[in-house]
Amino acid sequence: CPEIVPEAKQWYQRRVRGKFRGSVRKTSKSGKACIDWSKTPLKRKAAPGNSCQNPDGTRLAPKPFCYISETETEECDVPACIWDMDCYTDNGVQYRGHKGVNLEDDSCQDWNKDFPIIHGYHSPEYSWAGVGSHTYCRNPSPESENRPWCFRDNWWAIITTWAYCDIPKCSRDAFDFYRF
Secondary structure (H helix, E strand, C coil): CCCCCHHHHHCECCCCCCCEECCCCCECCCCCECCCHHHCCCCCCCCCCCCCEECCCCCCCCCCEEECCCCCEEECCCCEECCCCCCECCCCCCCCCCCCEECCCCEECCCCCCCCCCCCCCCCCCHHHCCCCCCCCECCCCCCCCCCEEEECCCCCCCCCEEEECCCECCCCCCCCEEC
16 A cells, blocks of 8 residues: 555555555464564564564565564464555545546546646656546545545536546445455
8 A cells, every 4th residue: 555645554565565564463363472573583674563564575475474483473464455446445545446437427537638627636746646647536635635536528627627536435344445
């Protein structure tokens, strides 16, 4: 998950299978307590504390792990971040789904184009919000908007240049958003 989103720093992104430092779990998959990383061979690479990590990104295990003794490790049950859901969390800045139509039923304008709407939300300046050469809904303005939106791809959209997208907010009960 993106480093920009504070709550997402805790979720392990399965696609990367690399470095992970978080505070989601302090016990191994079998329930054994993790020891402080300062007592392990990876003390210089790991973040302080006893949370599950993958501090060097070179382990063969596909998930974060922890030391349960000074020499023994176990895999941790840290959830993977699922990007391509048709729902959004928080203010939608981390939404990476493929919805390209807004609530007005207008197609979305390509974020890297300035026609028909001239705007300043181009990549790479806004790549942290998933903006790029595509027409998918995103939220590159989380300080003022609270859900994914897009510019209207209509030449007559002079008065209302953008609209929110019809994307539901994620619910742990309704969606398999966090996979273990």
